[in-house]
Amino acid sequence: MTNMREFKKERLRSILKILERSKEPVSGSKLAEELGVSRQIIVQDIAYLRSQGYSIIATPRGYVLSEGKAKVSKLVAVKHEPEDIKEELLCIVRNGGRVLDVIVEHPVYGEIRGIIDVSTEEDVLKFISLMEMTKTEPLLKLSGGVHLHTIEAPDEETMRKILKELNEKGFLIEEV
The missing domain is CATH 1.10.10.10 (Winged helix-like DNA-binding domain superfamily/Winged helix DNA-binding domain)
Structure with missing residues (x-):
């Protein structure tokens, strides 16, 4: 024993x-x-x-x-169409962020959370390719495009850049 x-x-x-x-x-x-x-x-x-x-x-x-590399983590509410997923994720990673998950609210099941975990352009392209290859519907379709992401960044300045660009592109609803 x-x-x-x-x-x-x-x-x-x-x-x-x-x-x-x-x-x-x-x-x-x-x-x-x-x-x-x-x-x-x-x-x-x-x-x-x-x-x-x-x-x-x-x-x-x-x-x-998860080693706690990121010093700043925020839950943000966003809204967009399925065809904007790639642009949204690239906006975040190109500005130095990492997208951990996607969360939607379902009328029957309540909160549904999916792990995304992308931090590079290559990660985003692999994620999009996997969705296309498997013909998987994105979770945001369950909620009319409204969803949450947990975003990590190495510092506050990087997080501000990410949020600013998400807002400029019309994706950001608000920080939660």
């Missing part, structure tokens, strides 16, 4: 090290392969690490350890 506990502790430390070193999201399958366990074990380990206070975000491309 002690050997199993030690093995699990070492595996948990290894997961954290892999996530800390990676500049990109790491898939559960890749973690499982590297550590010689099933993907289900990785899912359980990630849940345990979260319960211990580690901020691990699950994105469509894999897990990311």
